Amino acid sequence: MSTAVMAPTSDADAAVAALFRSHRLSLVRLARLLVDDLETAEDVVQDAFSALHRRWHAIADQKAALGYLRTSVVNGSRSVLRRRRTARAYVWPDGARLSVDGADSGVLLDEEHLAVLAALRRLPSRQREVIVLRYWADLSEAEIAATLDISVGAVKSSASRGRDAIAALLGGER
Amino acid sequence: MNDIDNRIRAALHAAVDGIQEHDLRPADAPTGERPQRQTVRWLAPLLAAAAVAAAAATTFALTSSPSATHKPAPPGGGGPQPSTSSAPNSSPSSDTSGPTPASTTVQATRVPPPVLAGYQPLWPFANGTQAKQWENVDGPNGHSPWHSDARATALFFVTGYLQFQDITKVTAADVAANRADVSVGYDLPSGTEHTAAVIHLVRFGDENAPWEVVAAAADNFSITQPSPGEQVSSPMTVAGRITGVDESITVAVRTIDGSVDKVGPVPAGGDNAPWSTTAPFSEHGVLTVVASTGGHLTAHERFVVVGVTTGS
Secondary structure (H helix, E strand, O other), rough: OOOOOOOOHHHHHHHHHHHHHHHHHHHHHHHHHOOOHHHHHHHHHHHHHHHHHOHHHOOEEEEHHHHHHHHHHHHHHHHHHHHHHOOHOOOOOOEEEEOHOOOHOOOOOOOHHHHHHHHOOOOOOOHHHHHHHHHHHOOHHHHHHHHHOOHHHHHHHHHHHHHHHHHHHHHOOO | OOOOHHHHHHHHHHHHOOOOOOOOOOOOOOOOOOHHHHHHHHHHHHHHHHHHHHHHHHHHHOOOOHHHHHOOOOOOOOOOOOOOEHHOOOOOOOOOOOOOOOOOOOHOOOOOOOOOOOOOEEEEOOOOOHHHHHHHOOOOOOOOOHHOOOHHHHHHHHHHOOOOOOOOOEEEEEEEEOOEEEEEEEEEEOOOOOEEEEEEEEOOOOOOEEEEEEEEEEEOOEEEEEEOOOOOOOOOOEEEEEEEEEEEEEEEEEOOOOEEEEEEEEEEEEEEEEEEEEOOOOOOEEEEEEEEEEEOOOOOEEEEEEEEEOOO
């Protein structure tokens, strides 16, 4: 939701504003799957748009810009988790459910979804990112590879291992 | 399409597709010019926060001991005296990976949410009433301004209350409006920093309320029993898991008035191996259960803290 409507002062302003209106929500949802809470997800996305604006003239087209934003969000989310690596050993009393059940969106998830999300959070970060980009963002293997700056082969292996690990954690299903 | 694929896809969509525009904080796309409304809205709290931080840092540097100025300060008289090199205002290490900036100013605009329920306040205030008293009587510009500094509070908790003098510095901090994770540790002989634990703090109130320690966590070392806030009786079983070689775990049961019962050291080690001991205690009320391990380089290489109560 944008509150301060301003006349764009440059092509970068106009282009980034258009991307902001179109993609901010979906990028926050993506970040929310990769970090602890909605506010952090919003911060990660805001930072991604700020970085895009600063480097706008080095980016060729809008499609590339969206890819840049997606990469920024994934990297930013990973950085947040890295900084909290030790902190995450502790589960905040009122944060445990928030971290997995989407309570910040007003949606109460059933046990099935909670179990899947809990399993997802136990994956290594790379596998978790691949799983989210594949199953939620519906990106192709090539798009995931570009987003994460890894090879298509690494995407395939990460997806396979992540999927198998989730299945195992859910009870051995493959 | 396999069933597991459908289950993963369904769970991910269920988790976040309900997030709508109205759930997000108001924000504007970045522009080449600073939006006037936003600048005005952000400037006051930012300047206020900066002023408070500066005042706290300045006064903190001039305050030799937090216990000398306020009742809930650590027992033992002298209290911790952090050196300049171990100033708790040190910044967390920056993270430069990826194209995303490491920090954002958005957080400063948040309205602190209401008091969080479910925490066991441990230190420096015995309860919310004492915390409120400091806020009303002293505040960040009065006595013991370190109460408004999460980093200082965390370091004083370790060096003053727990008496871990080998913990000398804040190694990182993640401070939000009403909760903070402050990593504490020391420099290894190689010169690199070692984090012994992450101190978890909350504010029992708004941005003027003091910080309160509620727990501490460590990498690959945990207390799984008792649970935070659990009602216990003496002797209690203290157990957890640890990854390490030739570990030596000491368990201390502390109260805010300075009494302590210790048990151990308990030999432990392995890969996520269980450890357990029986800890008798003589005090009642809120108890701080501290498990620490060390002996390789320092006495307290890692430690974890859980708050429990005897219910009386």
